Amino acid sequence: MQVVRTGIVGMGIGRNNGRSIEANPRGEVTALCDILPERMKEFAAELASPVKMYEDYKEMCQDPDIDAVMVGTPNQWHVPIALEAIRNGKHVLVTKPLADSEETARVLVEEAEDAGVINMMSLSTRFSDPVMYLDGLCQEGFFGDLYYAHARALRRSRIPDWSLGFIEEGGGAFRDMGVHVLDACWSLLSKPKPVSVLGVAGAKFGPRGQGYWDFRQPEPDFYTRYASDDYGGGFIVFENGVGMQVESFWACHQGIVGETQIELFGTEAGAKLRPLTLYRTVNNAPQDITVDPPKKVEGFSEVADHFIACILDGVPCEAPLRDGLEVQRMMEALLRSAQIGKEVRLD
């Protein structure tokens, strides 16, 4: 049986992706890479077979025994590592967000497409069970015309405090969490072309040493390096006249019921992601349907299975890096709009 031999870079979220690749009978984690050897050793101990370990991603990308590379490092490293992998003929699976800027994301997508390798975003929210369930209904036309949507990712006090990569330039709440709901909602709307974005963003908690993960108190030499947003929100208008309101908060003074929420507004029906509910009118009376999605797993196994099927079976990729680029364009436009205090046009 043909197997996709995969190298995983970054022992944070890379481990979730690695576990799902290993769980597929046609997937194998062959090598690990991290600048912290202890993190690699810890994960290697979990795996069924011995793996190679690299501290330098360039060396790992040259390994002829690897077919694909999963990039799970902080945002600022996604493009250099994925480019190195592509230049060595490897297929790539990249965690969200695609990059730390639109320019670098575009360079990566163009090279990946020219190289002809399978290039896919690892999107645990888009590939999660409830979102995939709603996607099935969208494809069937259950909602009629979808004309409006609201996507939100909200935390009370959860600025990541274990890596500077999250809070330095290129990180931030919107690129961390907003990107998930923006991507999932945009894909439910059938990926319309964005034309205009108006946003606000800022850092109201992080630079004051507040709002960190589960109310922990970081040292000043950590939080004084804060150079990103800890909230962002805005409005996106698409070419087909559809509108999307989107928000992301790492910290806020609000009661939080579930971290992510998506609401869809259609001419025939609407939906809410959590708890998964459908709304419509039957015989002039409201009908609300609560849905228990078939499985309650994170989307990493679907991501791994699809990535492997794209490589081995030639299945068309449903989440190419180009999707990541389009989402990055919207995200960066929102953050730029917040900076300049004006609408940003994307058409």
Ligand SMILES: NC(=O)c1ccc[n+]([C@@H]2O[C@H](COP(=O)([O-])OP(=O)(O)OC[C@H]3O[C@@H](n4cnc5c(N)ncnc54)[C@H](O)[C@@H]3O)[C@@H](O)[C@H]2O)c1
């Ligand atoms: N649900 C999801 O899809 C999801 C969830 C969390 C994080 N993420 C994404 O994953 C990325 C990493 O986040 P995390 O929470 O795993 O962070 P993390 O800090 O826990 O892990 C990142 C790892 O990358 C390693 N690393 C950093 N630079 C490196 C380099 N140049 N070469 C090799 N290794 C390097 C670090 O040592 C660390 O072990 C971010 O882009 C984040 O947006 C995705």
